Amino acid sequence: MSTLITNIAELMTQDLEHRVLKNAAVVVEGERIAWLGSAADAPAADDAVDAGGRAVLPGWVDSHTHLVFAGDRTAEFEARMAGESYSAGGIAVTVDATRRTSDYDLTKLAMARVSEAVSQGTTYLETKTGYGLDVEHEARSARIASTVADEVTYLGAHLVPAGSDADAYTDLVCGPMLDAVRPYVRWADVFCEEGAFTAEQSRRVLEACRAAGLGIRVHGNQLGAGPGVQLAVELGAASVDHANYLSAGDVAALADSWSGWKPGSGTGVRGTVATCLPACDLSTRQPLAPGRELLDAGVQVALASNANPGTSYTSSMAFCVATAVLQMRLSVHEAVRAATYGGALALHREAGKDADGERAVGSLAVGHRADLQMLNAPSATHLAYRPGMPLTYAVWRAGVRAR
Ligand SMILES: N=CN[C@@H](CCC(=O)O)C(=O)O
Numbered sequence: 510m511s512t513l514i515t516n517i518a519e520l521m522t523q524d525l526e527h528r529v530l531k532n533a534a535v536v537v538e539g540e541r542i543a544w545l546g547s548a549a550d551a552p553a554a555d556d557a558v559d560a561g562g563r564a565v566l567p568g569w570v571d572s573h574t575h576l577v578f579a580g581d582r583t584a585e586f587e588a589r590m591a592g593e594s595y596s597a598g599g600i601a602v603t604v605d606a607t608r609r610t611s612d613y614d615l616t617k618l619a620m621a622r623v624s625e626a627v628s629q630g631t632t633y634l635e636t637k638t639g640y641g642l643d644v645e646h647e648a649r650s651a652r653i654a655s656t657v658a659d660e661v662t663y664l665g666a667h668l669v670p671a672g673s674d675a676d677a678y679t680d681l682v683c684g685p686m687l688d689a690v691r692p693y694v695r696w697a698d699v700f701c702e703e704g705a706f707t708a709e710q711s712r713r714v715l716e717a718c719r720a721a722g723l724g725i726r727v728h729g730n731q732l733g734a735g736p737g738v739q740l741a742v743e744l745g746a747a748s749v750d751h752a753n754y755l756s757a758g759d760v761a762a763l764a765d766s767w768s769g770w771k772p773g774s775g776t777g778v779r780g781t782v783a784t785c786l787p788a789c790d791l792s793t794r795q796p797l798a799p800g801r802e803l804l805d806a807g808v809q810v811a812l813a814s815n816a817n818p819g820t821s822y823t824s825s826m827a828f829c830v831a832t833a834v835l836q837m838r839l840s841v842h843e844a845v846r847a848a849t850y851g852g853a854l855a856l857h858r859e860a861g862k863d864a865d866g867e868r869a870v871g872s873l874a875v876g877h878r879a880d881l882q883m884l885n886a887p888s889a890t891h892l893a894y895r896p897g898m899p900l901t902y903a904v905w906r907a908g909v910r911a912r
């Protein structure tokens with residue numbers, strides 16, 4: 510079954526050549542993109558959709574969310590808006606509520622959050638554990654996450670639970686807890702920050718998880734300068750997320766990590782993506798991550814929602830893109846790229862693999878997964894020009910119409 514989507518005013522491909530086509534068309538066949546180009550040259554298909562002069566771009570790749578949780582942190586948010594600052598300790602409130610929620614209810618909550626994201630144009634989504642913090646509940650979160658998200662990250666090292674010794678808890682994270690989550694996860698993460706895990710503890714977690722075959726990522730430099738970025742680069746993490754407080758040395762280390770990468774062909778050795786989380790920065794009143802500076806230095810940048818109940822209770826990637834343009838000084842093309850191709854790069858899914866039939870996501874090209882969104886607007890510029898407007902008009906996820 511094939512579908513021709515035609516009469517597209519602007520097709521922002523985010524492919525390796527950064528092509529933006531006018532008066533374009535796309536053919537979707539099964540789960541893949543079978544053809545794209547000028548509408549005048551489009552081949553016939555079983556079915557046709559008239560875009561009516563709207564814009565089409567890749568679906569958002571949200572490479573950083575925490576969706577498996579229960580409970581509410583409105584009071585903490587209100588206190589923060591009244592002047593209090595965010596601290597890692599708030600995580601414990603969500604851990605408590607999450608542990609007290611049944612599998613069925615927790616799954617329903619997570620599924621509803623994924624649906625919310627998809628209805629706003631997200632077509633590929635990562636989510637993390639991290640609100641279980643004991644072997645039983647981390648394994649449960651990982652299992653539930655694996656039923657609702659495309660990619661699952663083990664974040665047992667989110668917070669040292671009250672009453673636990675930090676080093677003993679780190680041993681647990683590196684040992685029995687890792688064994689219990691291992692069947693469900695592809696990535697491991699650590700919150701390397703004052704009040705969470707030290708550099709030494711973070712290193713132990715990342716090394717143990719890497720040895721177990723997981724890809725690694727880091728929450729770093731969110732609340733102040735710290736060792737997260739350097740550790741992430743040194744250990745070859747796929748991404749360091751937050752990256753608000755960066756020294757010149759941090760930016761240089763991230764840039765250096767990309768020296769073996771050829772952006773024009775998408776080949777070579779990937780470095781560490783800097784994943785900026787602007788919705789979180791606004792909600793915690795932190796300075797926005799220096800996305801402009803990172804791009805100018807040659808760092809590959811992603812934008813993600815960081816949807817979670819504490820610091821960023823939104824899965825709106827369009828909001829992140831608008832903020833990146835309006836306040837972080839990215840161009841629309843750069844911001845959309847960071848929210849699509851950048852996220853895919855941070856998840857090592859930008860190129861796909863022939864061997865297991867895994868298709869590339871985050872950009873539009875023949876053979877890639879047919880993950881597309883159509884805006885109720887003639888160009889992607891409207892994402893920033895009309896911030897906050899409900900511009901998602903249609904969504905295809907792996908070739909299936911999801912909205
Ligand atoms: N920074 C650490 N973890 C989350 C917040 C989790 C929470 O406060 O519940 C984040 O990415 O912002």
Ligand SMILES: [Zn+2]
Pocket residue numbers: 573574575728815817
């Ligand atoms: Zn996070």
